[in-house]
Amino acid sequence: MVTKPAKAAPDTARRSERSRRAIYDAALALVGEVGYPRTTIEGIAARAGVGKQTIYRWWGSKADVLLEAFLDLAAAPAAEPYAIPDTGDLAADIKGVLRATVDQMTDPRFDAPARALAAEGVVDAEAGRRFTAALMEPNIQLYVDRLRAAQEAGQVRAGIDPRIALEFFISPLAQRWLQHTGPISYEYTDTLVDYALYGLAPR
Amino acid sequence: MVTKPAKAAPDTARRSERSRRAIYDAALALVGEVGYPRTTIEGIAARAGVGKQTIYRWWGSKADVLLEAFLDLAAAPAAEPYAIPDTGDLAADIKGVLRATVDQMTDPRFDAPARALAAEGVVDAEAGRRFTAALMEPNIQLYVDRLRAAQEAGQVRAGIDPRIALEFFISPLAQRWLQHTGPISYEYTDTLVDYALYGLAPR
Numbered sequence: 001m002v003t004k005p006a007k008a009a010p011d012t013a014r015r016s017e018r019s020r021r022a023i024y025d026a027a028l029a030l031v032g033e034v035g036y037p038r039t040t041i042e043g044i045a046a047r048a049g050v051g052k053q054t055i056y057r058w059w060g061s062k063a064d065v066l067l068e069a070f071l072d073l074a075a076a077p078a079a080e081p082y083a084i085p086d087t088g089d090l091a092a093d094i095k096g097v098l099r100a101t102v103d104q105m106t107d108p109r110f111d112a113p114a115r116a117l118a119a120e121g122v123v124d125a126e127a128g129r130r131f132t133a134a135l136m137e138p139n140i141q142l143y144v145d146r147l148r149a150a151q152e153a154g155q156v157r158a159g160i161d162p163r164i165a166l167e168f169f170i171s172p173l174a175q176r177w178l179q180h181t182g183p184i185s186y187e188y189t190d191t192l193v194d195y196a197l198y199g200l201a202p203r
Numbered sequence: 204m205v206t207k208p209a210k211a212a213p214d215t216a217r218r219s220e221r222s223r224r225a226i227y228d229a230a231l232a233l234v235g236e237v238g239y240p241r242t243t244i245e246g247i248a249a250r251a252g253v254g255k256q257t258i259y260r261w262w263g264s265k266a267d268v269l270l271e272a273f274l275d276l277a278a279a280p281a282a283e284p285y286a287i288p289d290t291g292d293l294a295a296d297i298k299g300v301l302r303a304t305v306d307q308m309t310d311p312r313f314d315a316p317a318r319a320l321a322a323e324g325v326v327d328a329e330a331g332r333r334f335t336a337a338l339m340e341p342n343i344q345l346y347v348d349r350l351r352a353a354q355e356a357g358q359v360r361a362g363i364d365p366r367i368a369l370e371f372f373i374s375p376l377a378q379r380w381l382q383h384t385g386p387i388s389y390e391y392t393d394t395l396v397d398y399a400l401y402g403l404a405p406r
Contacts, residue, residue, distance in 0.1 A: 035326060037240075115326050121382060122322040123238060128383040136384065147403075156403050163385070164375070164394055165403050171378040172370035178381055179324060180331040181339065182366070191367055199402025200350075200359050200368050 022048040023055060024069035031066060032112025036120035036127075041065070063127065066117060067134045073110065074135070084146040090155050091193050093146065094169055098189035101170075105177050105184055118178060140166065168196035225251040226258060227272035234269060235315025239323035239330075244268070266330065269320060270337045276313065277338070287349040293358050294396050296349065297372055301392035304373075308380050308387055321381060343369065371399035 026047035031039045041062055045052035059065045084097045104110050117135075121128030140163075147162035156165070172192055176182045229250035234242045244265055248255035262268045287300045307313050320338075324331030343366075350365035359368070375395055379385045 035240075037238075118382065119322040119325040122325060123318050125383060132383050136382065140384070154405065157405050160398065160403050161394070164391070165398060167375035167378065167384075167395075168371055168398065168403070171374040172367070174382070175370065175374040175377045179321065179339065179377070180328060180335050181343070181370075188367070191364070192370075195363065195368060195371065195402075196399075197402055197404040199398075199400055199404075199406075200363050200371070201400040201402075202357065202360050203402075203406055 019048070019050050019054055020058070023050060023058075023065065024072050027062075027065045027069045028073065028109070028113040031116040036066075036116045039066075039116075063130065066113075067131070070113070070117070070135055084142045086146060086149055088153070090146070090150045091197055094143075094193050095190050097142075098169060098173065098193065099186050101173060102184055102186060102189055105173070140170075143169065165196070169193060222251070222253050222257055223261070226253060226261075226268065227275050230265075230268045230272045231276065231312070231316040234319040239269075239319045242269075242319075266333065269316070270334070273316070273320070273338055287345045289349060289352055291356070293349070293353045294400055297346075297396050298393050300345075301372060301376065301396065302389050304376060305387055305389060305392055308376075343373070346372065368399070372396065 023044060027039070027044045030043055030047055034043075039062055041052050041055050044062070044065060045055050048055075055065060059068070085093050087093055117131050121131045143166035144162045147156055147160075147165055150156040151158060151160065151162065156162075169189075169192060173184065173189060176184050176188075182188075226247060230242070230247045233246055233250055237246075242265055244255050244258050247265070247268060248258050251258075258268060262271070288296050290296055308317075320334050324334045346369035347365045350359055350363075350368055353359040354361060354363065354365070359365075372392075372395060376387065376392060379387050379391075385391075
C-alpha cells in the first residue's frame with residue numbers, strides 16, 4: 001500500500017509531462033497554421049489527444065498555453081546562445097547573439113507560431129503588451145545589462161541610455177522579419193552592430 | 204446636344220469622386236474595426252452606400268481598395284512633411300520627418316487601419332511584401348536619397364550603406380508601434396537620430 005502511490009507518482013508525472021509536451025506542440029502547430037483568432041482550447045486538445053479539461057486544469061486561457069509553449073521552445077538547447085556573453089568585446093558578443101536570433105527567425109518551428117502571436121499583438125494592444133512582457137522583455141533586459149557593463153568598461157558613452165541603444169541591434173532585424181522590408185543574414189546583423197557602435201557620421 | 208454631355212461629365216466625375224471617397228473611408232474604417240480577414244468588398248460597399256459592382260469596376264480586390272485608400276490618406280495635407288527636406292542639417296531634417304511619423308502613429312484615423320494591414324502582412328508574406336512595396340518603399344527611398352546627399356556632403360561616412368543606415372531611424376519606432384515595446388514621443392525619436400549619427404562607442 002505504501003509502494004503503490006510511490007510507484008504511481010512517477011508514472012503520473014511522466015504521463016503529465018507527455019501530455020504537457022503534446023499540448024505545447026499542438027498549440028504551436030495550430031496557431032502557426034490557422035492564426036491566433038481561430039486557435040481554440042478545443043482545437044489544441046483534439047490535436048494533442050487530451051481532454052480539454054486537462055488543458056483547463058493547467059492553464060486559464062489559450063494565451064497562457066501559447067506563452068508557456070513559446071517559453072518552452074525558447075528554453076530548448078538550440079536557443080541557449082540567447083544569453084549574452086561578456087568576453088570584453090562588445091561588438092563580438094552582440095554579433096553572436098544576433099546571429100542566434102537570425103537562426104531562430106529562419107527556423108520554421110519558430111517562424112509560423114511567432115508570426116501568429118506577433119500579428120495578434122499588432123491589433124490587440126493588451127495581448128501585445130502581454131506577449132512582449134513574457135517573450136521579449138527578458139531578452140531586452142539581457143541587452144540592457146550587457147550595454148551597462150560595456151558602459152562601466154568605458155566602451156559605450158556614459159550619456160547613452162541602454163534601453164534605447166539596444167533597439168539599434170534588435171529593431172531593424174525585427175522590422176525586416178515582421179514587415180518583409182529586407183533580407184535577413186549574419187552579414188546584415190554584423191553590419192548593424194558596427195554602424196550602431198561607431199555611428200553614421202564621420203569620426 | 205453639345206452642352207448636355209459637357210454638363211453631364213463634371214456631374215459624373217463629381218459623383219464618382221464622392222463614391223470613391225466614401226469607399227476609401229468605409230474601407231479604412233471597416234478594416235480598423237473588424238480586421239483584414241473579415242473585411243470584404245460587400246462590407247465596404249454596404250458601408251459606403253454603393254453597389255459592390257462599383258467597387259469591382261475600379262479595383263480588383265480588397266487589398267487594392269485598401270492600398271489606394273491608404274495612399275490617399277498618406278497624401279492628405281497633414282502628411283505632407285513626409286518629404287524629407289535637405290537644409291544641410293541632416294540631424295534636424297531627419298528629426299523633423301520622424302516627428303511627423305510620430306504624429307501619424309498617434310492619429311487614430313491612421314492607427315487602427317494601419318495595424319490591421321500590418322498584422323495581415325506579418326502572417327501572409329505575399330500580402331506583407333505587397334503592402335511594404337506600396338506603402339513603405341516610397342518613404343524608404345526618401346531616406347536613402349537624403350542619406351546619399353549627406354554622404355556626398357561629407358556628413359555620413361563614405362562606407363555606410365544608406366539602405367541599412369536608415370533603419371536606425373525607422374525600425375526602432377516601428378517596433379515600438381508594432382510590438383508595444385516602449386512609448387513613442389518626439390524626445391525618443393530625437394534621441395534615436397543623435398545616437399545613430401554619432402554612435403554608441405566613445406569618440
